[in-house]
Amino acid sequence: xxxxxxxxxxxxxxxxxxxxxxxxxxxxLVSFTLNIPGQVKQTTLYNRVHEEGLAALLEAITVIDYxxxxxxxxxxxxxxxxxxxxxxxKYTVALEEHHPLGRLFDMDVLDADGYIVSRxxxxxxxxxxxxxxxxxxxxxxxxxxxxxxxxSQIEDKANEYFNAQIRTVL
Numbered sequence: 245x246x247x248x249x250x251x252x253x254x255x256x257x258x259x260x261x262x263x264x265x266x267x268x269x270x271x272x273l274v275s276f277t278l279n280i281p282g283q284v285k286q287t288t289l290y291n292r293v294h295e296e297g298l299a300a301l302l303e304a305i306t307v308i309d310y311x312x313x314x315x316x317x318x319x320x321x322x323x324x325x326x327x328x329x330x331x332x333x334k335y336t337v338a339l340e341e342h343h344p345l346g347r348l349f350d351m352d353v354l355d356a357d358g359y360i361v362s363r364x365x366x367x368x369x370x371x372x373x374x375x376x377x378x379x380x381x382x383x384x385x386x387x388x389x390x391x392x393x394x395x396s397q398i399e400d401k402a403n404e405y406f407n408a409q410i411r412t413v414l
Contacts, residue, residue, distance in 0.1 A: 245283040245284055246283055246284075246285055246316050246317050247283075250316065250317055251285075251317050254315060254317035254318075254320075258275060258277075258320060258322075261322055262275060262322065262354060262358070263358065265309075265322055265324055266354065266356065266357075266358050268324075269308050269309065269324040270356055271308055271324045271325060271326060271356055272324075272325050272327060272328075272329040272332050272353060272354060272355050272356055272361075273322060273323065273324055273325065273353070273354045274301065274305075274321075274322070274323040274325060274332065274336060274351055274352070274353055274354075275320070275321075275322055275351075275352040275353075275354065276294070276297060276298060276301065276320065276321040276322075276323065276349065276350070276351050276352075277294075277318055277319070277320045277350045278290060278293060278294055278297075278318055278319060278348050278349065278350060279347070279348055279349070279350045279374075280318060280348070280395075280398065281391045281394045281395065282391040282394075282395055284395075285315075285316065285317050285318035286314060286315065286316055286317070286318055286319065289399060289402050289403070289406075290318065290319065290402075291314055291319050292402070292406060293345050293348050293402050294312075294314075294318075294319035294320075294321070295319075296343075296345055296405075297339070297343070297345060297346075297348075297349045297351075298312060298321050300339055300343055301323070301336070301339060301351065302323070304335060305323070305325050305326075305327055305332065305335065306325065306326040306327055307323055307324070307325060307326075308324040308325060308326055309323075309324045310322065310323040310324070329353055329354070329355035329356065329361050330361060330365075330366065332353050332361070333353040333361040333362075333363075333365075333366060334366060334368075336349075336351035336353055337363060337366070337368055339351065340371070344401075344405045345401065345402060345405055347371075347372070347374055347401070348398060348401070348402070373388070373389070374389075374394055374397050374398065374401075375389050375393060375394065375397055376388070376389070
């Protein structure tokens with residue numbers, strides 16, 4: 245279980261890492277984490293979900309460099325990309341919207357100057373809630389759903405995905 249302080253420190257370290265990579269590569273970045281509520285951010289299942297998202301992302305972009313870490317505050321990856329930042333954001337949104345696990349992915353795109361490319365800039369709809377399909381920010385801020393219900397939905401979705409892969413192989 246992680247504390248709010250650990251999560252905040254992790255975000256600060258991630259931001260510093262992003263700045264270092266922007267200075268080093270002068271290229272757009274993807275900062276990839278998972279949308280996992282609650283105090284448990286790192287499990288074998290969550291790590292598999294992150295690996296699956298990372299593989300899907302790396303498959304379709306021209307990577308300059310990337311680094312992944314499995315931290316107590318959750319799995320994360322930073323990827324320097326040789327691609328227009330707006331096209332990159334469109335691709336990450338497509339993954340978040342259409343991959344079976346995509347709703348669990350949190351893929352932030354920064355342009356080469358370090359500015360976040362938002363869905364709003366591309367006139368794309370905001371993220372939907374896992375449980376009720378309303379705007380995820382509104383549900384999150386109002387705490388419309390319990391963490392237990394959200395985590396249960398996340399784990400069910402992930403287990404269903406990986407079980408289907410096993411059945412396909414057999």
